[in-house]
Amino acid sequence: MDAPRFIRDSKAQTEIIGKTIIIMFFVLIFFFINVFFSSTNEVQLSDAEFRAVKAYKFIVNSPDLACYTAGTKYDACLDGTKLSQKRTEDYADILGFAEIKLAGSETPLYSNPKPGWKQKISYIFPVSIYSSEEFTAGNLIVVVFQ
Numbered sequence: 001m002d003a004p005r006f007i008r009d010s011k012a013q014t015e016i017i018g019k020t021i022i023i024m025f026f027v028l029i030f031f032f033i034n035v036f037f038s039s040t041n042e043v044q045l046s047d048a049e050f051r052a053v054k055a056y057k058f059i060v061n062s063p064d065l066a067c068y069t070a071g072t073k074y075d076a077c078l079d080g081t082k083l084s085q086k087r088t089e090d091y092a093d094i095l096g097f098a099e100i101k102l103a104g105s106e107t108p109l110y111s112n113p114k115p116g117w118k119q120k121i122s123y124i125f126p127v128s129i130y131s132s133e134e135f136t137a138g139n140l141i142v143v144v145f146q
Contacts, residue, residue, distance in 0.1 A: 052123040052142045055095050059109065059140065060127060067130035078102075078140075080131025083109065097146075102129070103139035114145035121146070 059065060060076050067079040083102070097114035101107070103124070113120075125140045 048121045048144045048146060049123070051096060051098065052121070052144050055098050055100060055110075055142050055144075056123070056125045056140060058091070058094055059100060060125075065109075067128070069130070074128065074130070076126065077128040077130055077135070078138075080129050083129070097144070099141075099143040099145075101141055102127075103141055117145040119146045120144065 060078065065078050065082050067074050067077040067082075091110060092112050095110055095112065097112055097117070098110065099108050099113060100110040102109070121144050123142045123144070125142065127138050127140045128135045129138045
């Protein structure tokens with residue numbers, strides 16, 4: 001039994017292979033474009049989000065406010081006794097136009113509203129507060145002015 005003519009014909013085989021390669025090329029291009037654009041969209045932060053995260057990281061990593069027990073620094077932890085004593089107005093060049101306070105507190109840790117601001121966006125970050133030998137949960141509210 002002989003194979004069909006299109007399989008025996010080398011010209012037909014070359015055409016089939018060529019079309020297969022072209023289809024695979026377009027599939028790969030589509031795949032790489034899809035992966036590239038979906039990953040870059042997820043990583044990009046708006047300017048306000050970036051400034052809020054920057055302010056949060058600065059506050060929780062500040063030696064002036066971080067909590068240490070037995071020489072160990074805790075992540076995302078603020079020392080309650082330092083909070084009542086320290087104000088961060090001298091950090092305006094780092095924190096920019098923002099207001100930072102603990103949820104439930106009327107007195108902000110930092111306040112520098114932008115003159116003539118058009119929009120303010122609030123971001124809430126969880127933190128631990130160490131005071132009187134115990135940890136409590138709290139929220140750090142970062143308001144960014146635009």
